[in-house]
Every structure is written in C-alpha cells, then in structure tokens.
Amino acid sequence: MAFFQPPPSLGNQFDEDRVLRSYLARVLPDDARHDIAPALSELGALAAGELYQLQAADRLNEPVLTPWDPWGNRVDHIEVTALWKRAAVIAAEYGLVAVAYERRHGALSRIDQFARVHLFNPSTDVYSCPLAMTDGAARTLSLHNNSNITGRALPHLTSRDPAQMWTSGQWMTERTGGSDVGLTETVARRDDDGTWRLHGTKWFSSATTSQMALTLARPEGNPPGGRGLALFYVETHDAAGKLQRIGVNRLKDKLGTRKVPTAELTLDGTPALAVTGLNDGIRAISPMLNITRTWNAVCASSLMRRSVALARDYARRRRAFGAPLSEKPLHLDTLAGLQAEAEAAFHLTFRAVELLGRDESGEATEDDGHLLRLVTPLVKLTTGRQAVQVTSEAIECFGGAGYVEDTGLPTLLRDAQVLPIWEGTTNVLSLDALKAMGQTAAVTALRAEVAGLAASVRDPALVEVSRVAVKSVDRALETARGHIASAASGIEGLARLEADARRIALTLGRSLALALLARHADWSLAHENDPRARAAALRFARNGVDLLGASPDLDDARMLAMDEA
Numbered sequence: 001m002a003f004f005q006p007p008p009s010l011g012n013q014f015d016e017d018r019v020l021r022s023y024l025a026r027v028l029p030d031d032a033r034h035d036i037a038p039a040l041s042e043l044g045a046l047a048a049g050e051l052y053q054l055q056a057a058d059r060l061n062e063p064v065l066t067p068w069d070p071w072g073n074r075v076d077h078i079e080v081t082a083l084w085k086r087a088a089v090i091a092a093e094y095g096l097v098a099v100a101y102e103r104r105h106g107a108l109s110r111i112d113q114f115a116r117v118h119l120f121n122p123s124t125d126v127y128s129c130p131l132a133m134t135d136g137a138a139r140t141l142s143l144h145n146n147s148n149i150t151g152r153a154l155p156h157l158t159s160r161d162p163a164q165m166w167t168s169g170q171w172m173t174e175r176t177g178g179s180d181v182g183l184t185e186t187v188a189r190r191d192d193d194g195t196w197r198l199h200g201t202k203w204f205s206s207a208t209t210s211q212m213a214l215t216l217a218r219p220e221g222n223p224p225g226g227r228g229l230a231l232f233y234v235e236t237h238d239a240a241g242k243l244q245r246i247g248v249n250r251l252k253d254k255l256g257t258r259k260v261p262t263a264e265l266t267l268d269g270t271p272a273l274a275v276t277g278l279n280d281g282i283r284a285i286s287p288m289l290n291i292t293r294t295w296n297a298v299c300a301s302s303l304m305r306r307s308v309a310l311a312r313d314y315a316r317r318r319r320a321f322g323a324p325l326s327e328k329p330l331h332l333d334t335l336a337g338l339q340a341e342a343e344a345a346f347h348l349t350f351r352a353v354e355l356l357g358r359d360e361s362g363e364a365t366e367d368d369g370h371l372l373r374l375v376t377p378l379v380k381l382t383t384g385r386q387a388v389q390v391t392s393e394a395i396e397c398f399g400g401a402g403y404v405e406d407t408g409l410p411t412l413l414r415d416a417q418v419l420p421i422w423e424g425t426t427n428v429l430s431l432d433a434l435k436a437m438g439q440t441a442a443v444t445a446l447r448a449e450v451a452g453l454a455a456s457v458r459d460p461a462l463v464e465v466s467r468v469a470v471k472s473v474d475r476a477l478e479t480a481r482g483h484i485a486s487a488a489s490g491i492e493g494l495a496r497l498e499a500d501a502r503r504i505a506l507t508l509g510r511s512l513a514l515a516l517l518a519r520h521a522d523w524s525l526a527h528e529n530d531p532r533a534r535a536a537a538l539r540f541a542r543n544g545v546d547l548l549g550a551s552p553d554l555d556d557a558r559m560l561a562m563d564e565a
C-alpha cells in the first residue's frame with residue numbers, strides 16, 4: 001500500500017477554541033453570552049467550512065488591475081478574488097464593523113465584535129485589512145461628527161446590508177515615509193467654488209476598492225511638518241461609478257497579503273472635504289490608528305491560534321520514528337511553547353479590546369483612559385512580533401509540508417510578516433509607547449494594572465509568575481526613568497532611551513500579557529477546574545518576559561550596525 005499523509009483539518013472554530021470560550025465565560029454576563037453564541041457558532045462553522053474551502057480553492061487567485069477598457073478608456077478597475085467577495089458579504093451580515101456601533105451590549109460590544117473578527121480573520125485572506133480601516137474611519141468620523149460627512153458615510157460604514165456597506169481606505173503612506181508622515185507631499189488646493197482638490201501620490205493604499213478614504217494633505221500655504229497637514233474625506237467614485245481623478249498606477253507585488261489589492265495611487269485633482277479644520281491632521285486621524293492597531297492585534301492573535309490548531313491536529317496524524325508526533329516529548333514541548341504564546345497574546349489583545357469598549361461607551365475611568373493610550377501600541381507591537389515567531393515555528397512543525405505552497409501553510413507566515421510593519425513598525429510603536437509613558441498617569445495606571453492582577457491570583461504557582469510580571473514591569477519602568485533622567489542632562493541619555501525603547505516596550509507588553517494570562521488561569525482553575533490556562537501561564541513565563549538585559553553600549557551598537565570601526 002502506498003502511503004498518503006492525511007492533512008490537518010479543522011472543526012467548528014468556535015467550539016474548538018477553548019481560550020475564547022473560557023474568556024467569554026469570565027467576562028460576559030450569561031445573557032450577553034447566550035445572545036452572541038449563535039453568531040459565533042455560525043462564524044466558527046464558516047471559518048472551518050465554506051470559507052476554509054474557498055480559501056484553498058482560491059489559493060492561486062490574486063486581485064487583477066485592468067487599466068484600460070477595450071475602447072481605450074482609462075478605467076483602473078480592480079477585480080478582487082472570489083473569497084474576498086464572499087468575505088465582504090459575511091462581514092456585513094455578521095456586523096464585523098456594525099456590532100461595535102450598535103452597542104447592543106454597551107461597553108462589552110467591542111468584545112462581541114472582536115470575538116467575531118477572531119473567528120473570521122484566519123479564513124478570509126486578510127479581508128480584515130479593509131474592515132479595520134472601515135472601523136477606524138467610522139470611529140474617526142463619529143468623533144469629529146462633521147454633519148456633512150458623518151451623516152452620509154457612517155450609516156454605510158456600519159451597515160449590515162452587503163449592498164449598502166462601504167469600506168474605507170486610509171491613505172497616509174507616501175514615497176517620503178509611512179512612519180514619518182509629517183513629510184507628506186500631497187497638496188490640497190481650493191477651487192474658486194470652494195471645493196478642495198488633492199494632488200499627490202499615495203504609495204501604499206490597501207483598501208483600493210473602497211468607496212471612501214480618509215487621507216492627509218497639506219492645504220496650500222500651510223507650513224511643513226505634521227501640524228501643517230489636514231485630514232480629508234474622499235469618495236473614490238462619482239455617481240456614475242467613475243474614479244474621481246484617481247489613477248491606480250500599479251498593484252504592489254508583495255511578500256504576503258497577496259489577496260489585498262495594495263496599490264500606488266496618483267491623485268490628480270481628487271475632490272475632497274476637510275473633516276475637521278485645516279491643520280493638525282495627524283492628531284485628527286489618530287483615532288483611526290488606535291482602531292486599526294487593535295484590529296492588527298486581534299488578527300495577530302487569531303493567526304497564531306489558527307497556526308497552532310493546524311499544527312496540533314497534524315501532530316496526531318503524522319507519524320515519525322514509530323509513533324505519532326503527538327507522543328514525542330520534544331515535539332510536544334515545541335507545541336506547548338507556541339500555545340502559551342498564542343494564549344498570552346489573546347488575553348493581552350482582549351484587554352485592549354475591553355478598554356476600547358469602555359472608552360467609547362463613556363464608562364472608562366480616567367485611569368482606563370491613560371492605560372488605553374499606553375496599552376494600544378504595546379499590544380500591537382508585542383503581538384505583531386509574536387505572530388511572526390509563532391507562525392514560523394508552526395510551519396516547521398509540518399516539516400517539508402509546511403514549506404510547500406499547495407498545503408496553504410506558507411501563507412500563514414507570509415501574512416503574519418506584515419503585522420509588525422503596517423500600522424506602525426515595532427520600533428516606531430516602541431517610541432510611541434515611550435511618548436505615552438511621558439505621562440506619569442499612564443505609567444501609574446500600567447503599574448497598578450499589573451499589580452492589581454497579581455494581587456487577585458490565589459494559586460501558588462500563578463502567584464509566583466505574577467510576581468515575575470510585576471518585577472519585570474518595575475525593571476522596565478526603572479530603566480526608562482533612568483534614561484529619561486539622564487536625557488534631561490544631555491543628548492547621550494536621549495540616545496540611550498531610544499536605543500532601549502523596543503526592549504522596554506516588549507518587556508512591558510509581555511509582562512502585562514503574563515499577568516493577564518495568570519489572572520485568567522486562576523479564574524479558570526477555580527471556576528472550570530481546568531488547569532490548561534495555568535500551564536500556559538507557567539510556560540509563557542518560562543518563554544521569557546523580561547527582554548531588557550544590560551543596556552548595550554551605544555558606540556558598539558553603531559559600530560556593529562554600520563560595520564564601521
């Protein structure tokens with residue numbers, strides 16, 4: 001008999017997700033949990049069934065740009081893949097954006113929404129990208145409440161009717177920079193009739209098929225730098241369905257996210273409306289970034305879960321040296337390490353989700369607000385890095401099969417690799433976290449959060465790892481404080497602070513994740529008699545949360561980095 005390897009398979013992704021189910025049991029009242037369970041169960045079935053099959057069938061398809069029609073007209077039409085078209089319908093029907101604005105469960109609505117996203121994301125080829133920006137745009141427009149714009153766009157962005165739902169782009173990155181958007185070159189000129197028109201090139205536009213976008217441009221005559229930029233609202237098509245003086249120059253040929261039609265755009269007099277005033281655009285668009293960064297973390301954590309779920313299933317099916325991999329101590333040790341990372345990432349991410357929900361519904365305390373400001377970059381950067389490491393290791397768990405394209409597995413790693421890049425790279429967000437730490441109240445709130453979590457734990461081993469979390473946070477804050485004090489007395493201190501920013505931020509992110517995981521594990525032991533989260537917390541602590549070490553010598557770093565003696 002010839003040997004054939006049974007592939008990994010997935011069951012209902014809600015039923016099988018112990019971590020999500022246990023979390024919801026802790027944080028949601030019974031009525032809310034029962035209310036949302038049918039939708040989650042349906043999404044869990046879609047994620048393992050129709051969408052998963054469509055993902056495999058659609059594997060080789062990519063978006064196609066048609067610049068010209070047969071009669072010589074410039075059309076710049078982008079045809080997206082079959083899975084994306086189906087994902088758009090399901091996203092609307094299941095309220096993947098709408099749920100957050102309907103607020104059926106008050107401050108807990110964000111948990112409902114992101115539980116749906118967590119199930120939907122790994123089977124939908126990064127359709128989460130336009131949805132994240134849509135949610136970000138809805139939040140931004142709600143906050144600025146410009147009646148002309150919000151009244152028109154918000155009902156579309158938050159619609160549950162697939163025929164009515166719009167998605168939104170976020171056009172920030174230009175050739176001059178995605179991190180340093182103060183260098184934006186796009187200019188806004190006012191016509192005689194008062195219409196603003198945008199002229200410039202947007203270098204990365206992912207939601208290119210969206211009906212609208214929020215973007216930055218410099219009103220003519222404004223000063224250089226971020227303060228001189230304004231936030232504009234653009235409708236991409238006119239009433240006849242024609243692009244409004246927007247040229248799609250080409251689609252990017254990318255490492256991953258290959259189903260996302262990321263394009264380079266030329267704006268050649270694109271009509272636009274100023275959303276709120278004619279300067280301070282970076283500040284005005286920042287609510288959008290907080291939302292997209294939260295989506296990024298949910299996508300990172302759900303992609304980690306999917307990778308581990310597939311690797312776990314495969315371990316039962318694949319035999320080597322006379323036994324299934326699931327009986328090999330070293331393979332089990334590898335999987336355990338991955339599960340712990342995924343589990344910690346989940347609890348870290350959903351803490352940010354909880355804070356966001358409280359903030360939006362007016363239930364956040366002042367401390368919650370400070371915590372949210374600091375936790376948002378920490379959660380995004382921590383989970384983004386974890387996702388790359390976990391998906392890479394998970395692929396190795398399949399041996400050669402993990403490297404073969406038609407297993408569908410390599411896509412996990414390719415799609416994970418964007419998570420630490422877009423919406424702010426790890427370094428840029430580490431610096432942003434330092435900026436947030438400039439507010440003493442944010443530091444106090446984080447310290448109190450971790451200490452409070454640790455104090456609530458009863459199981460002796462969990463008490464021990466919670467102490468590790470508190471100690472690591474203290475060390476990171478102490479390091480930052482030391483650098484800040486010496487920065488006040490010279491440029492060298494500032495350089496040290498920047499050089500250590502990533503180690504400080506990752507230590508804070510991982511320590512908070514550990515404290516949250518330990519608190520949940522303690523609850524799960526007491527209420528579910530389930531020791532698995534406890535094992536995850538102990539393993540995550542063992543994986544390491546304190547990444548500080550001694551601060552490296554700056555001159556050595558410069559010498560090594562640039563290979564100059």
Ligand SMILES: Cc1cc2nc3c(=O)[nH]c(=O)nc-3n(C[C@H](O)[C@H](O)[C@H](O)COP(=O)(O)OP(=O)(O)OC[C@H]3O[C@@H](n4cnc5c(N)ncnc54)[C@H](O)[C@@H]3O)c2cc1C
Nearest residue numbers: 170171172173177178179204205206422423424425427428
């Ligand atoms: C697939 C994909 C889709 C995208 N879609 C969109 C989109 O829809 N809309 C949009 O606006 N943008 C989009 N982007 C752009 C993305 O947001 C930017 O690429 C990202 O923010 C980084 O900016 P950059 O490319 O200019 O990198 P740079 O800013 O040039 O960064 C290069 C390196 O320098 C580091 N760095 C930068 N500044 C500092 C500093 N001060 N200290 C230390 N290190 C630093 C960074 O961490 C990075 O490692 C997309 C990108 C990708 C890959």
